[in-house]
Amino acid sequence: MLNMESAEKLSPVMSAYGRFPITVVKGKGSYVWDSEGKKYLDFTAGIAVLALGHVPDAVEEALQKQLGTLWHCSNLYHIASQEKLAAMLTELSGCDQVFFCNSGAEANEGAIKLARRYAHLIQKKEQGHIVTFDHSFHGRTMATLTATAQEKIQKGFGPLVSGFKYLPYNSDEAIQTLSKDKDCIAVMLEMVQGEGGVIPADEAWVKKLDQVCREKEILLIVDEVQTGIGRTGTMFAYEQYGLKPDVVTVAKALGSGIPIGAVLAKKKVSQVFTPGTHGSTFGGNPFSTTAGIATLEAFKKQNVLAQCKANGTYLKRQLHALKEKHPLQIKDVRGKGLIIGVETADPAIDTVTRLREEHQVLVLTAGEKVLRILPPLNTDKNEIDRFIQALDTVLSNQ
Numbered sequence: 197m198l199n200m201e202s203a204e205k206l207s208p209v210m211s212a213y214g215r216f217p218i219t220v221v222k223g224k225g226s227y228v229w230d231s232e233g234k235k236y237l238d239f240t241a242g243i244a245v246l247a248l249g250h251v252p253d254a255v256e257e258a259l260q261k262q263l264g265t266l267w268h269c270s271n272l273y274h275i276a277s278q279e280k281l282a283a284m285l286t287e288l289s290g291c292d293q294v295f296f297c298n299s300g301a302e303a304n305e306g307a308i309k310l311a312r313r314y315a316h317l318i319q320k321k322e323q324g325h326i327v328t329f330d331h332s333f334h335g336r337t338m339a340t341l342t343a344t345a346q347e348k349i350q351k352g353f354g355p356l357v358s359g360f361k362y363l364p365y366n367s368d369e370a371i372q373t374l375s376k377d378k379d380c381i382a383v384m385l386e387m388v389q390g391e392g393g394v395i396p397a398d399e400a401w402v403k404k405l406d407q408v409c410r411e412k413e414i415l416l417i418v419d420e421v422q423t424g425i426g427r428t429g430t431m432f433a434y435e436q437y438g439l440k441p442d443v444v445t446v447a448k449a450l451g452s453g454i455p456i457g458a459v460l461a462k463k464k465v466s467q468v469f470t471p472g473t474h475g476s477t478f479g480g481n482p483f484s485t486t487a488g489i490a491t492l493e494a495f496k497k498q499n500v501l502a503q504c505k506a507n508g509t510y511l512k513r514q515l516h517a518l519k520e521k522h523p524l525q526i527k528d529v530r531g532k533g534l535i536i537g538v539e540t541a542d543p544a545i546d547t548v549t550r551l552r553e554e555h556q557v558l559v560l561t562a563g564e565k566v567l568r569i570l571p572p573l574n575t576d577k578n579e580i581d582r583f584i585q586a587l588d589t590v591l592s593n594q
């Protein structure tokens with residue numbers, strides 16, 4: 197039954213989100229303030245967006261300058277900042293060309309279109325499908341929610357888009373099925389399933405998957421929307437698996453909070469996007485690409501990847517110590533860099549609520565029984581200690 201609220205009570209904003217009962221009005225570094233002036237330690241980073249924390253000085257400065265120069269001009273003209281950011285991303289990723297858009301779902305939508313067009317034009321496979329994995333998350337547009345192998349995301353939105361098949365993640369069954377599959381044109385994969393419960397891909401499994409893809413000329417698309425731009429301690433998580441994907445999608449952290457997404461691809465694939473085949477009014481505009489450039493430059497100048505690795509190692513060590521102390525409440529600690537999942541015995545939302553209400557600490561869930569911890573990559577030992585102390589207190593009083 198739909199919630200038929202009376203007209204007086206109806207919010208002018210659609211109820212697509214379950215929201216926590218605070219209104220965030222200001223942010224700086226690892227902290228946010230609510231409308232009542234309360235300060236919170238924010239270990240959500242806007243769901244893995246704020247790699248450099250809230251309103252980072254270096255990006256703010258670049259955007260202030262851009263604000264007085266040019267915001268938007270459309271993709272009918274050359275955009276210097278777009279070309280510069282594309283060059284930076286190709287150098288970092290090993291891909292050859294970039295298409296810019298505005299979000300993660302749109303980046304994955306672009307990757308799906310790229311794979312289909314490649315299959316049509318180059319491979320001459322008209323009826324191919326794309327394989328994705330159980331518990332994956334690739335977005336909320338019709339094609340990307342179809343790619344997302346989770347019933348709760350798809351329910352009520354049929355008919356779904358045709359041309360997708362799902363296989364089990366981290367499972368040899370997937371390798372066997374794929375090696376017999378004649379019509380698979382591409383595999384789309386997260387190196388750490390974020391929304392699905394912070395589940396890292398198994399290294400040996402990824403090697404086998406990559407091998408099958410190479411043997412059968414199946415495109416390998418890596419969805420780095422949540423893991424990309426440093427979240428796992430390397431610029432892209434696939435680097436830690438020795439992969440050289442054909443297509444990579446990024447979004448979240450690339451603009452430090454200014455909406456931007458990107459599809460990165462090897463030339464053999466990217467060449468199928470010719471004028472008129474794909475597009476976006478806002479994609480890669482001067483403002484968002486300036487944010488992207490400033491973000492990547494700050495990564496280099498401030499050695500953010502090294503900070504992420506050190507902070508991630510420290511946070512994980514402290515969490516493992518808490519697991520020893522609270523073995524009945526903490527079932528598992530996992531993740532890479534600063535995307536960390538803590539599997540709990542009780543519903544994780546209870547811990548999230550108590551951390552916020554009693555300790556002014558913000559974290560997320562990933563599924564029913566996983567706490568998802570996503571601090572800014574440049575957090576520090578003091579902030580991590582504060583979070584650990586708060587979690588320890590909550591677990592001690594459960």
Ligand SMILES: Cc1ncc(COP(=O)(O)O)c(C=O)c1O
Binds near residue numbers: 336419420
């Ligand atoms: C792995 C992954 N892909 C795609 C998306 C969709 O990104 P967006 O919400 O920017 O459309 C997300 C969002 O959480 C994600 O985690």
